[in-house]
Amino acid sequence: MRPVRADRLLSLLLLLQNRGLMTAPDLAAELEVSVRTVYRDIEALGASGVPVRAARGPEGGYRLMEGYRTRLTGLTDAEAGSLFLAGLPGPARDLGLGAVLASAQLKVEAALPGELADQARRVRERFHLDAPAWFRDADPVPHLERISGAVWERRVLRTRYRRWRGEVHREVRPLGLVLKGGIWYLVALSEDVVRTYRVSRFQAVEETGDLFDRPAGFDLAAYWAESSRRMEAALRQGTARLRLSPRGQKLLPMQFGAAGVRALREAGPPDGEGWVEVELSVESEAVATGDLLRLGTEAEVLGPPGLRQAVAGAVAVLAERYAAGR
Numbered sequence: 001m002r003p004v005r006a007d008r009l010l011s012l013l014l015l016l017q018n019r020g021l022m023t024a025p026d027l028a029a030e031l032e033v034s035v036r037t038v039y040r041d042i043e044a045l046g047a048s049g050v051p052v053r054a055a056r057g058p059e060g061g062y063r064l065m066e067g068y069r070t071r072l073t074g075l076t077d078a079e080a081g082s083l084f085l086a087g088l089p090g091p092a093r094d095l096g097l098g099a100v101l102a103s104a105q106l107k108v109e110a111a112l113p114g115e116l117a118d119q120a121r122r123v124r125e126r127f128h129l130d131a132p133a134w135f136r137d138a139d140p141v142p143h144l145e146r147i148s149g150a151v152w153e154r155r156v157l158r159t160r161y162r163r164w165r166g167e168v169h170r171e172v173r174p175l176g177l178v179l180k181g182g183i184w185y186l187v188a189l190s191e192d193v194v195r196t197y198r199v200s201r202f203q204a205v206e207e208t209g210d211l212f213d214r215p216a217g218f219d220l221a222a223y224w225a226e227s228s229r230r231m232e233a234a235l236r237q238g239t240a241r242l243r244l245s246p247r248g249q250k251l252l253p254m255q256f257g258a259a260g261v262r263a264l265r266e267a268g269p270p271d272g273e274g275w276v277e278v279e280l281s282v283e284s285e286a287v288a289t290g291d292l293l294r295l296g297t298e299a300e301v302l303g304p305p306g307l308r309q310a311v312a313g314a315v316a317v318l319a320e321r322y323a324a325g326r
Contacts, residue, residue: 008033012041013050016064023061139200141184146205150174154211157188160204161197172197173212176220187220194218196227240282240292241302246274248298255294256280277302285310 008031015022015030024042028035042062046052051065150157151174161168172188177199179185184199189212242263244252249267252260263278270276282288289310292301301308 021061021063139183141199143202143205144199156208156210156212158206158208162201162203178224238282240280242278243275243300245298248295
C-alpha cells in the first residue's frame with residue numbers, strides 16, 4: 001500500500017471514530033477525494049479488519065462498530081508543525097498544509113480522553129477565526145507555498161519583486177512568514193539586512209540550490225512588533241485637530257483604527273451639541289486629506305492650517321463638480 005493511501009486510510013478511520021456516522025460525500029469532502037475513492041477505501045479498511053458498518057437509507061452512511069477505537073494516532077513531523085495553524089484553515093491551505101492540518105487535528109482529537117474530546121468539538125462548533133479584513137479579497141499568493149518551503153528548509157531564493165518604484169531582482173534568505181489582517185508578509189535577509197516583503201508582490205521565485213544559516217537569536221515575533229512600531233511612527237508624522245459630532249466619534253475608530261481610539265480617549269469635554277475636540281495622528285497631508293474626507297460632515301478640521309486648507313479645497317472642488325451636473 002502506498003504511503004499516501006495509508007495516510008488517507010488512517011484519516012478516514014479517525015473521521016469515523018471522531019464524528020460517528022458520516023455519508024460517503026461528506027467523507028469525500030473532508031478527505032478531498034472522489035466518492036468512488038471513499039468506497040474503495042472503505043472496502044480496504046474492512047479487508048484490513050476494521051469493523052466498518054454501512055447504514056442504508058436516506059440518513060445512512062458509514063460508522064464504526066460500537067465500542068471500537070484505534071490509538072494509531074502518532075503525528076508526523078509535518079502534522080506536528082501544522083498545528084500552529086489550527087483555527088486558520090484558509091491560511092493553512094495557502095501554505096499547502098490544508099490536508100496535513102486536518103489529519104493532525106483528527107489525530108489529536110482521537111488521542112484525547114472522551115470528556116476533553118467533547119470539549120474540543122464544542123469549541124470548534126462555537127468559535128471561528130476569520131483572518132482577512134471585511135470587504136477585501138485576499139491577496140493572490142501563487143508563490144506562497146514555495147516560499148513557505150524555503151522558510152522551513154532554509155533555502156536561498158532568487159526573486160523578482162514589484163515595488164512602487166518598479167521591479168527589483170534579489171536573492172533572499174527567508175526567515176519567517178507573518179499573516180497580518182489577511183495579508184501574507186515574508187521576513188527575509190537580503191544584502192545582510194532584514195527586510196519585510198508583501199508576498200503577493202513577488203512576480204517570480206526560484207530556489208538557487210543553496211542553504212543558509214539563520215541568524216543566531218533571531219526572534220520573528222519581536223522583529224515584527226518592532227518593525228510595525230517603526231512603520232506606524234514613520235507613517236503618522238503629523239497631528240490633526242478635529243471637531244467631531246457624536247456620529248463622527250463613532251466613525252473615528254472605524255476609519256482610523258488604534259489612532260482613532262487613542263484620540264477619543266484623550267478628547268476634550270463635549271459642547272452643548274455633543275461635539276468634541278480631538279488630536280489625531282495622521283499621515284502626510286495628501287493622505288490625511290483623503291482619509292479625513294471619509295468622515296464627511298461629521299468632522300471639521302481645525303488645524304494645522306495647511307491641512308484645513310487642503311480639506312477645504314477638496315470640498316470646494318467636489319461642490320463645484322456636483323453643482324455643475326452632467
